[in-house]
Amino acid sequence: xxxxxxxxxxxxSQLIQVDTTNPPGNETPAAKLVxxxxxxxxxxxxxxxxxxxxxxxxxxxxxxEPGPSxxxxxxxxxxxxxxxxxxxxxxxxxxxxxxxxxxxxxxDKLAVAVMLRAFLDLVESKRFKGRLIYAATADEEMGxxxxxxxxxxxxxxxxxxxxxxxxxxxFEMPGKRGSVxxxxxxxxxxxxxxxxxxxxxxxxxxPRSGDNALLKTSQAAxxxxxxxPPLDVKPYVKLMLEKVLEAQGVPAPLRPLxxxxxxxxxxxxxxxDAAPMVDAMLRNTLTPTVVRGxxxxxxxxxxxxxxxxxxxLPGYGEEWVRSYVSKLLGGSGYELEFIHRDAATESxxxxxxxxxxxxxxxxxxxxxxxxxxxxxxxxxxxxxxxAFKSVAYGFVPLRSDLxxxxxxxxxxxxxxxxxxxxxxxxxxxxxxxxEAFYKLV
Numbered sequence: 456x457x458x459x460x461x462x463x464x465x466x467x468s469q470l471i472q473v474d475t476t477n478p479p480g481n482e483t484p485a486a487k488l489v490x491x492x493x494x495x496x497x498x499x500x501x502x503x504x505x506x507x508x509x510x511x512x513x514x515x516x517x518x519x520e521p522g523p524s525x526x527x528x529x530x531x532x533x534x535x536x537x538x539x540x541x542x543x544x545x546x547x548x549x550x551x552x553x554x555x556x557x558x559x560x561x562x563d564k565l566a567v568a569v570m571l572r573a574f575l576d577l578v579e580s581k582r583f584k585g586r587l588i589y590a591a592t593a594d595e596e597m598g599x600x601x602x603x604x605x606x607x608x609x610x611x612x613x614x615x616x617x618x619x620x621x622x623x624x625x626f627e628m629p630g631k632r633g634s635v636x637x638x639x640x641x642x643x644x645x646x647x648x649x650x651x652x653x654x655x656x657x658x659x660x661x662p663r664s665g666d667n668a669l670l671k672t673s674q675a676a677x678x679x680x681x682x683x684p685p686l687d688v689k690p691y692v693k694l695m696l697e698k699v700l701e702a703q704g705v706p707a708p709l710r711p712l713x714x715x716x717x718x719x720x721x722x723x724x725x726x727x728d729a730a731p732m733v734d735a736m737l738r739n740t741l742t743p744t745v746v747r748g749x750x751x752x753x754x755x756x757x758x759x760x761x762x763x764x765x766x767x768l769p770g771y772g773e774e775w776v777r778s779y780v781s782k783l784l785g786g787s788g789y790e791l792e793f794i795h796r797d798a799a800t801e802s803x804x805x806x807x808x809x810x811x812x813x814x815x816x817x818x819x820x821x822x823x824x825x826x827x828x829x830x831x832x833x834x835x836x837x838x839x840x841x842a843f844k845s846v847a848y849g850f851v852p853l854r855s856d857l858x859x860x861x862x863x864x865x866x867x868x869x870x871x872x873x874x875x876x877x878x879x880x881x882x883x884x885x886x887x888x889x890e891a892f893y894k895l896v
Contacts, residue, residue: 460879466568471548471557477532482593483510485531505605511592513613522584526616529566530595533559554872562866573886603835623834623849630702634823639849641801642830644767651790657755665755672759676743684739691827698826735831769799800840807895815888852884
């Protein structure tokens with residue numbers, strides 16, 4: 456195994472062995488592991504804690520040559536893993552059958568290790584311009600406000616950058632005529648809200664003795680779930696769909712028709728396992744998720760609350776939600792309260808970094824295409840787009856050596872793992888993209 460790939464494999468295995476399940480996080484031991492490598496290599500860095508045990512590590516280098524600032528961003532925390540469901544210890548970091556196994560192997564300790572190796576390569580060879588920054592942060596899995604968000608707000612001197620390369624994209628979508636590698640250039644906004652419905656109590660043995668708030672809530676949940684907001688196709692989503700159709704061998708004249716408002720319903724029907732993801736990129740979504748109401752089985756509830764996961768495309772916000780819900784539910788009989796608001800963010804596609812990613816993919820996976828896409832979930836990129844107007848992309852390149860559906864499910868699921876051949880591809884492609892970027896700027 457080539458020495459640099461072995462470095463990534465070994466570090467990834469060690470990082471997995473540090474249990475950074477969030478909550479509670481406890482990322483500082485993992486941050487110290489990265490800091491030890493940086494110290495050994497003589498690279499300037501700082502380990503900062505937003506709270507006890509909530510550590511992030513940031514390293515930097517100056518080229519002395521004019522150029523943009525670029526941040527390589529990843530996160531150290533992971534989601535929980537139930538040992539009983541796994542075929543291996545999820546925090547063993549075991550290397551077997553050509554894979555590195557464990558929680559974080561894909562999300563996101565692979566990026567921690569790959570980006571560190573690429574960062575060190577560029578610093579050691581001095582093949583970069585401007586300021587190059589590396590950050591492995593806490594708390595992304597619980598919103599990032601104790602990690603990247605905290606750094607942006609409290610230590611912008613460490614992480615402010617013109618460009619950010621982060622997680623959230625890079626996976627391969629195989630097609631009949633080639634593959635498409637997706638680059639996350641935008642993410643939907645999060646506008647979770649709660650609806651409160653009121654009635655009057657009564658004895659449940661006499662249903663008409665009260666006004667049942669639970670029934671009002673259930674009717675509202677059905678109304679929200681049974682109607683979809685209208686389509687609104689963003690340019691980068693349309694481009695993504697056209698690239699995927701090209702990879703599938705769809706003739707060029709048909710692609711604009713299938714991505715038009717009239718053709719999209721047909722395209723969604725043909726999308727198979729990808730249909731839910733594609734559909735969520737094309738419109739705002741509202742999903743009823745939690746109901747709380749009632750105190751005793753024999754008492755008609757006078758108060759019931761419905762929580763709704765609402766995700767909005769760029770250009771939409773709180774007022775749209777209020778208006779849409781009002782039209783849907785008749786404008787009265789409920790109280791609406793937002794419990795989380797985070798606006799959508801997006802970055803332009805016509806940049807040197809995007810062109811560099813295209814060049815890297817063409818070199819490492821000949822015949823492949825690169826397409827922008829919008830994440831329906833959230834990443835730490837949003838902090839940098841909002842605070843610094845950074846061009847932020849999600850790109851941790853991975854081949855589909857396992858079915859895409861299985862890889863996406865593993866990231867927060869059972870038996871998370873990444874092949875050593877994919878680790879090598881990820882490292883080589885990332886480094887090549889960065890080298891190409893510095894030739895373009």
